[in-house]
Amino acid sequence: MGLAKTALITGANRGIGQQVARVLATQGWDVLVGSRDRKKGDATAARLRKDTGGRLRAVELDVTSDASVATAAQKLRDGAIRIDALVNNAGVYGATTRGPGGVERTLETNFFGPLRVTLGVLPLLRDGATITNVTSGLGSLDNLDATHRRLLADPALTRDTLVDAIREFVRDGGTGWGADAYGVSKAALDALSRVLARELAPRQIRVNSTCPGWVRTDMGGRNAPRSVEQGAASVLFGVTTTETGGVFRDGKRIR
Numbered sequence: 001m002g003l004a005k006t007a008l009i010t011g012a013n014r015g016i017g018q019q020v021a022r023v024l025a026t027q028g029w030d031v032l033v034g035s036r037d038r039k040k041g042d043a044t045a046a047r048l049r050k051d052t053g054g055r056l057r058a059v060e061l062d063v064t065s066d067a068s069v070a071t072a073a074q075k076l077r078d079g080a081i082r083i084d085a086l087v088n089n090a091g092v093y094g095a096t097t098r099g100p101g102g103v104e105r106t107l108e109t110n111f112f113g114p115l116r117v118t119l120g121v122l123p124l125l126r127d128g129a130t131i132t133n134v135t136s137g138l139g140s141l142d143n144l145d146a147t148h149r150r151l152l153a154d155p156a157l158t159r160d161t162l163v164d165a166i167r168e169f170v171r172d173g174g175t176g177w178g179a180d181a182y183g184v185s186k187a188a189l190d191a192l193s194r195v196l197a198r199e200l201a202p203r204q205i206r207v208n209s210t211c212p213g214w215v216r217t218d219m220g221g222r223n224a225p226r227s228v229e230q231g232a233a234s235v236l237f238g239v240t241t242t243e244t245g246g247v248f249r250d251g252k253r254i255r
């Protein structure tokens with residue numbers, strides 16, 4: 001990989017993440033296709049290389065695993081890779097998140113995942129890089145009870161307080177916040193974007209949440225009103241924006 005900018009996208013083997021990878025490769029970025037399944041990542045990178053003529057390669061990355069994130073970061077370091085844009089796109093919703101362990105899986109993937117990956121690759125991020133956390137309308141603070149809405153909206157909220165609160169939510173079996181695990185995971189992710197934006201400002205690293213809207217993917221289903229192209233375009237705003245600490249859909253601040 002050469003002088004081009006480099007992006008790492010988690011969960012890029014299908015859905016919105018794959019489309020984000022496709023667009024960035026088309027625009028000349030070097031793209032690291034994060035995928036928890038090595039074979040699926042390789043297949044996606046190969047297909048997108050063929051379709052776009054761009055530079056893409058797979059990185060095995062399970063966002064719920066400290067070991068997986070550490071191994072991926074080490075491999076990138078060994079390859080002298082520096083990252084200009086991190087897109088924390090991997091997420092779970094629906095059937096796979098219901099039943100025993102569902103609350104933990106949802107929070108581990110959608111909230112702790114972006115935090116784990118961000119901290120894991122932080123030394124590889126260039127000053128001035130962007131971090132884009134893919135959120136959802138279901139993460140609106142309006143869906144939470146007053147106590148937790150206040151907690152997440154508090155301008156003085158720290159990372160430790162946020163992490164402790166989410167650990168407690170998981171321990172309590174996903175009850176007591178007024179919203180389900182998915183809604184809490186995305187509301188907490190938005191708060192994390194704000195907290196990290198403040199923490200990383202000295203390095204001019206911008207951190208935002210972007211919402212794709214309701215999109216026709218495996219997750220969104222075939223009745224969703226938006227195409228994967230529209231959803232990815234909304235996410236991609238975070239890659240190039242000069243804003244930090246906000247939540248955006250289609251380039252407009254929504255929270």
Ligand SMILES: NC(=O)c1ccc[n+]([C@@H]2O[C@H](COP(=O)([O-])OP(=O)(O)OC[C@H]3O[C@@H](n4cnc5c(N)ncnc54)[C@H](OP(=O)(O)O)[C@@H]3O)[C@@H](O)[C@H]2O)c1
Pocket residue numbers: 010011012013014015016017035036037040061062063064088089090091092093109134135136137211212213214215216217218219220221224
């Ligand atoms: N679609 C919508 O309507 C919608 C609306 C609002 C927000 N979003 C958000 O947009 C993002 C992408 O959604 P999508 O619609 O593209 O979903 P999708 O089609 O279900 O794809 C999800 C992606 O996340 C990956 N993933 C799941 N768990 C992972 C883990 N532990 N480690 C690494 N990757 C993991 C999946 O990999 P595998 O193939 O290995 O499972 C897959 O690549 C998510 O954060 C979602 O919450 C989607």
